[in-house]
Amino acid sequence: MTFRFTARARLTILYTGLVLVAGLVLTGLTYLFMRHRLGQRSVRVDLRGPDGTAVTAPRPEDLLPDLDRLQDETLHELLIQALIALAVVTALAALLGWLVAGRVLRPIRAISTTAQRLSAENLSERVPVNEPRDELAALAATVNGMLDRIQAGVASQKLFTANAAHELRTPLTTMRTAIDVTLDGEPGRDELIAMAEDVRTAIGKSQRTLDGLLALAHSQAATGRRHLVDLSDLVAVSDESNLRPAPVVGDPVLLEMMVANLVDNALRHNESESEIEVESGVEGGEGFLRISNGGHMIDPGETKRLLEPFVRGDGGRTGGEGVGLGLAIVHAIVLAHRGRIRLDPRDAGGLCVTVRFPLPDAGRAVPSR
Known part of the structure; x- marks a missing residue:
C-alpha cells in the first residue's frame, strides 16, 4: 500500500526542511569563520619577575601544542552547542509549521467539506469567505x-x-x-x-x-468555426434603407439561424396592419441588429420570460403552430457569441428585439464564404 502525505504534512516537512538546511548552512559558515579567525591569531608572551625584570620566555614552538588543543576544544564545543540549538529550533519549526499549515489550509478544507455535502438536490450551501481578502x-x-x-x-x-x-x-x-x-x-x-x-x-x-x-x-x-459575418447581409427585407454594415465574428450558420428566428418570430406575432422594422449598424462600439413588430401589449415585467423555452409572445404556454423556442435559440446564440439581447415592449403594442455583439478585432477575423 502506498503511503501518501497530506498537504498539511507536506507543507510542514517543506517548512521544517528549509529551516534545517538554513540552520546547517549557518552553523557550517560560523564554524569555518571561527576556525579561520583563530588560525590567524598570534600569541605574544611577556614574562616578568616579581621585581619587574624580564625573564626567559618559553619558546613559541613549545606553546603551539597547547594552543592547538585549546583551539580544537573551543571549536568542538562551539559545534556541539550550535547543533543542539539547531535541533531545538528545528523541532519548534516543525511544530509551528504544522500549526501554520493547518491555519492556511483551513479555507481549502472548508471548500472540500462543502463540496462533499453538495448534490443535485442540495446546491444551496456556499463556502464561507473570511478576511483578509487574500x-x-x-x-x-x-x-x-x-x-x-x-x-x-x-x-x-x-x-x-x-x-x-x-x-x-x-x-x-x-x-x-x-x-x-x-x-x-x-x-x-x-x-x-x-x-x-x-x-x-x-x-x-x-x-x-x-x-x-x-x-x-x-x-x-457553438462549436463551429468563427468567421467575419455582416448581420445586414443575413436579413432579406424589401426596405434596406436602415440596414448598415454590422460586422460580427462568429459561426455563420448559427448567426443565420438567429436572424431567421428573429424574423420568423416578428412575422408570427405581427398584426396585419403593422410593419416590421429592421435596422442594423454599429453604435457604442458594438454591431447591432434590431427588429420590431406590432402586436398586443406586452408587460415590461414579462419580457425576460420570453427568452425561456416554450413561452409564447403573450407570456403563456405555446400553442398553435409555434413551439416557443425561437427567442430561446436566439438568446443561446447571442450568449455563445459574447453578445447581449434586449427586449423592449413598444408603446403601441408589439416588441422590439435588439442584439448586440463586440466588434471584431482588426486582423483576426476570417472572412465568411
Whole structure:
C-alpha cells in the first residue's frame, strides 16, 4: 500500500526542511569563520619577575601544542552547542509549521467539506469567505460563483426538461386520443382519413419541437468555426434603407439561424396592419441588429420570460403552430457569441428585439464564404 502525505504534512516537512538546511548552512559558515579567525591569531608572551625584570620566555614552538588543543576544544564545543540549538529550533519549526499549515489550509478544507455535502438536490450551501481578502478568499469566492452558476444551470435544466416533456407529451396524447376515438367502433374511410390528418399534425408539431431542441442544444454549444459575418447581409427585407454594415465574428450558420428566428418570430406575432422594422449598424462600439413588430401589449415585467423555452409572445404556454423556442435559440446564440439581447415592449403594442455583439478585432477575423 502506498503511503501518501497530506498537504498539511507536506507543507510542514517543506517548512521544517528549509529551516534545517538554513540552520546547517549557518552553523557550517560560523564554524569555518571561527576556525579561520583563530588560525590567524598570534600569541605574544611577556614574562616578568616579581621585581619587574624580564625573564626567559618559553619558546613559541613549545606553546603551539597547547594552543592547538585549546583551539580544537573551543571549536568542538562551539559545534556541539550550535547543533543542539539547531535541533531545538528545528523541532519548534516543525511544530509551528504544522500549526501554520493547518491555519492556511483551513479555507481549502472548508471548500472540500462543502463540496462533499453538495448534490443535485442540495446546491444551496456556499463556502464561507473570511478576511483578509487574500488568494484563498478569492478562491472561495470563485468557488461560490461557480456554485451559483451550477445551481442556476441545474434549475434551468430541470425547468427545460419539464417543459420539453410537457410539449412532447401533448402531441403524443393527441395522437393517442385520435386513434382511440377512431378505433372505438367501426371507423369508415372518412374517420380514418381524419385520424390520419390529426396524427400527421401532431407528428409535425413533435418534429418541430425536436428540431427546435436540437437547434437550441447546438446554439448553446457553438462549436463551429468563427468567421467575419455582416448581420445586414443575413436579413432579406424589401426596405434596406436602415440596414448598415454590422460586422460580427462568429459561426455563420448559427448567426443565420438567429436572424431567421428573429424574423420568423416578428412575422408570427405581427398584426396585419403593422410593419416590421429592421435596422442594423454599429453604435457604442458594438454591431447591432434590431427588429420590431406590432402586436398586443406586452408587460415590461414579462419580457425576460420570453427568452425561456416554450413561452409564447403573450407570456403563456405555446400553442398553435409555434413551439416557443425561437427567442430561446436566439438568446443561446447571442450568449455563445459574447453578445447581449434586449427586449423592449413598444408603446403601441408589439416588441422590439435588439442584439448586440463586440466588434471584431482588426486582423483576426476570417472572412465568411
